[in-house]
Amino acid sequence: GDSVTQMEGPVTLSEEAFLTINCTYTATGYPSLFWYVQYPGEGLQLLLKATKADDKGSNKGFEATYRKETTSFHLEKGSVQVSDSAVYFCALSVRYNFNKFYFGSGTKLNVKP
Amino acid sequence: DTAVSQTPKYLVTQMGNDKSIKCEQNLGHDTMYWYKQDSKKFLKIMFSYNNKELIINETVPNRFSPKSPDKAHLNLHINSLELGDSAVYFCASSQEAGGVRKTGELFFGEGSRLTVL
Numbered sequence: 001g002d003s004v005t006q007m008e009g010p011v012t013l014s015e016e017a018f019l020t021i022n023c024t025y026t027a028t029g030y031p032s033l034f035w036y037v038q039y040p041g042e043g044l045q046l047l048l049k050a051t052k053a054d055d056k057g058s059n060k061g062f063e064a065t066y067r068k069e070t071t072s073f074h075l076e077k078g079s080v081q082v083s084d085s086a087v088y089f090c091a092l093s094v095r096y097n098f099n100k101f102y103f104g105s106g107t108k109l110n111v112k113p
Numbered sequence: 114d115t116a117v118s119q120t121p122k123y124l125v126t127q128m129g130n131d132k133s134i135k136c137e138q139n140l141g142h143d144t145m146y147w148y149k150q151d152s153k154k155f156l157k158i159m160f161s162y163n164n165k166e167l168i169i170n171e172t173v174p175n176r177f178s179p180k181s182p183d184k185a186h187l188n189l190h191i192n193s194l195e196l197g198d199s200a201v202y203f204c205a206s207s208q209e210a211g212g213v214r215k216t217g218e219l220f221f222g223e224g225s226r227l228t229v230l
Contacts, residue, residue: 034218038154043117043203043221087154091219100161100169101146101219106154 002027006090006104013080013111021075021107023064023090031092033057033066033073038087038106047075047088085111116140119204119222126194127230133190134225136204144168145187146219147179148203156203162187191227199229 007022025031032051036044048057053068062077073090090104117138126132138145146169147159161169162181176192191198204222 036219036221041223043223044156044205044219045221046218049218089156100158103156106156108154 002029002031002092002094002100002102004090004092004102004104006088006107008105009087009108011107011109013109015082015111015113016079017111019075019077019080019084019109021088021090021109023073023075023104025071025073025090025092025102027071027092027094029094031094033064034091034093034101035062035064035073035075036089036091036103038089040086044089080109080111082111082113085109117204117206117220117222119202119225121225122223123226123228125228125230128194128196130194131190131192132194132227133188134202134204134227135186135188136222137186138204138206138220139185140206140208140220142206142208142217142220143184144207145181145184146205146207147187147189148205148221150201150203150224152200160187160189194227194229196229199227201226 003026034049035047037047038044048059050057050066056065064075087106087108089106093101119136144163146161149157159173160179165181178190181187201224203224205219207217
């Protein structure tokens with residue numbers, strides 16, 4: 001079945017450190033891939049997305065590339081800030097399953113000054 | 114102007130009670146969802162409606178009953194609340210693009226934190 005696996009947290013980094021959060025997926029169709037971010041006490045917000053292989057999604061300094069050969073969509077940022085502290089969710093959606101989204105378990109990121 | 118709004122934001126109640134959570138979206142989307150987020154932040158889809166028609170109904174106890182009076186509203190009623198129902202419930206919406214089944218992004222509400230004592 002369709003699923004998403006992402007690295008467990010929490011991830012603790014110092015400000016300006018490089019961030020990678022790993023995400024791999026299993027899908028029987030042609031998925032779109034997403035990263036969502038949840039700040040404390042808030043709902044999830046779309047961070048970036050990619051709808052086909054080799055697409056790169058980017059937003060607010062975050063990037064992720066849709067890699068079909070490795071079924072991965074790792075999230076990266078070159079220099080994190082304290083304000084990036086949040087929970088990050090990788091997700092996929094496949095066309096045949098009428099907008100059914102599959103979320104990873106979330107990775108909490110703590111950035112220290 | 115809030116795109117997806119849910120009420121109430123916080124709900125504290127006793128076991129056995131019945132409660133409802135309301136959701137409204139002003140984005141013009143035709144699909145709405147209820148998700149449950151547990152204490153470990155794991156998100157699980159519960160229901161999805163497309164143009165007032167139920168399209169996704171995961172393995173959820175019968176005590177949970179969604180209702181969609183129109184495509185802009187999706188409410189969740191829970192009967193006989195149990196301790197395990199304590200969670201944050203998120204409403205979300207999305208839009209299919211131009212009649213082709215392209216997956217649009219999900220827009221989430223801020224969540225309704227339910228605590229059952």
